[in-house]
Amino acid sequence: MTAEAGTTMRLAEHHSTSAHPGERGERLGLAHRDEIRSTVALYRAFYRELGIPVEQETSIAAACHAALAGWYPVLAEEIGAVAAAAGLEPAALMAVTARTEILAIANPQREGECSTAVLLPPDRGGATAAPETIQTWDWHESLVPAALLWEYPSVQGLRVKTFTEFGAPAKIGVNDAGLGVHFNILHHRADHGRGGVPVHAVARRILDEARTVGEAVAIARSAEVSASTVITVVTSEPGAVSIEICPAGVAEVHAGQPGGVPAAADAGSGAAVLLHTNHFLDPGLAAGEHTPDASTTYARLEHLRARAGELAGQDAVRRAQAMCGPAGDAAPICFQPDRALPPQEQWTTLLTVSLDLGGYGLEYAAGSPAVMARGAERF
Template sequence: MTIEPFPFIELSGTPEARGRAYGRAAKARVHRSLAHYGAQLSGQGMDASKVHAMARAFVPRIEAFEPSFVPEMRGIAEGADCAFEDIVMMNCRTEVLKLAQKAEAAAKADRAQPDGCTGAVLLPEATADGTLIHGQNWDWKKECAETGVVLRIRRDDGPDVLTFVEAGGLARAGMNAAGIAITANYLESDRDYRQDGVPLSLLRRKALEQEHVALAVRTIYATPKSASNNLMVSHASGYGVDIECAPDESFLLHPEGGVLVHSNHWLSPAALSKLKDTGIANTPDTVYRDRRVRAALVAKRGRLTMNDLREALFDDWGTPYSVCRPPRPNFSGNLSATVAMILMKPAEGVMEIAPLPALNRTFTTYTLRDAPVRAAAE
């Protein structure tokens, strides 16, 4: 089975110019993304005019958060030959999917198809070469293996950014030239969708635009959100933190013995004393995924390499409800999978990604400096 690597797109210039170049380069994948989510929203009773109206309602909120994101999205729409509202929808897709109906009905509809993930940060004290390693399995819809792209964004007003994202989006997982790296995991609580907030994907892009890790943490910790989410932030110098975010409050988790692992359930004692975890029913494997990855890593603490994290994330115990998930129907009948395994060394500006890793062990190495290179995992 041949699985193509995620396309690499380099961008520079003004936000609008970057957007146009991005849209042109990823046009086919953008339209594939739009068709996929458009069909899902149509199944929830939302035609294009309703989706566009919902997307337009996010624009003032986005402009207030970061004005440059709007012209960048307009540029993507122009380059990809689609409506501006479609690109806004792609950058707010978590919120739009859940708000497509009334809050209670939307949450019920999407809980059966959660955005999973297992992530880890290894501090220098735990690694063989004293270099921080940050990685993740992104669990979502199998179709997204055909819509992902990798962007290298050359910026004149801040550090360059390297990010993996669904085509049309501004960022998902990634790192920047200042040594900051970010991944995200699905979380759910009884506080979700009671307030308006900044779309989660744009929080990640804003954090990756920061020169200082303190400002990246502030962006994630303090910005109001509509839904819960877990974000892992690291810095090449040897810092890592996990931020469990409710819409109106954030909770911190720190590495133990240089190892930090998170899946899709709340771990902070403070969080669990104040809110209800409503996601485990539909991601029951989360209760052992993090423990299995942590155990594999702790066993080699002080000697850990990128390959050790790779093998921990390839774990197939309990398959298909495993750390590395092969394509399988989820509780709503959608085909779910580990769409991508992403491994990063922020100090070296290196990111390795394998699409559908349960079926494919060929990684492509993307960097903040050089052209991509493909290689099979050992």
């Protein structure tokens, strides 16, 4: 099945009513026990295929769990409850929660994950619209036969909706304060195998607590991590920043900087655009870039820059179509698996998603932007 025809990934929905981390985690673990156990098993087999010994995996998972318990104990409690309800030890569930940290010790794969675009509409006489966003999520289809759309109340009093993998606390999402996050992996020479706060937990805490860009940046800066990522935070204020996070430090990239370009003049929107793929844009952190030269991350960013002027002022479906452009599903942002390669080397655009910040929702399609161009679902 090609990306144009959609993916085989099944999306399950779960709506939590309890803000208590133990109760919420237990109910999630009971409701999706099979999917959680399957995802853990698939990731642990994947690590063996990459040559990561089980001893290193478990050591990193344990170190990440300890770091999380010190940094965000509420989430550590939830993870423990999910694991127990699913019949797993917390360290086993951390094989997914800390997947970025475990993968950091392997040679970076020749490809990356995800292309993100955020459009900040101009101020028109004091009236500003919320940012418009879109992201692809590219990964190995064999690792994610099913994924989760999860709504829950946070301990801090916000309601959150997130797309994530079973066993990961959050990935792409929005809260009812009008703040949302997009998520892209990065690789830096400072990444290491000693463990740290999982980057998926950083995204989760931002969704749980933050109402402003400044609060999100403060949360990101407070975490000691062992792997790299970029969390693009957008708010209905409007505001946006790509927070590049790695063990060497944290940097902020704003529209108009290396990752941001003005909308094309003929678009007539005047929107500022913040773009990110899978390499560092901050000049200081970019000096330690560890993404393979063979990656398409640079070509995908150039494609987004070329399409930026067509993205603003569109609904989610038309934005997806504009993101592809005339190339359609042959655009570099649309991954289609090469079935001649081993499953762990096949890349697929598994999801395309836009954040509705004002309406507290995710608009999405299971597949590439070319699939979403034919219609989107809402969560």
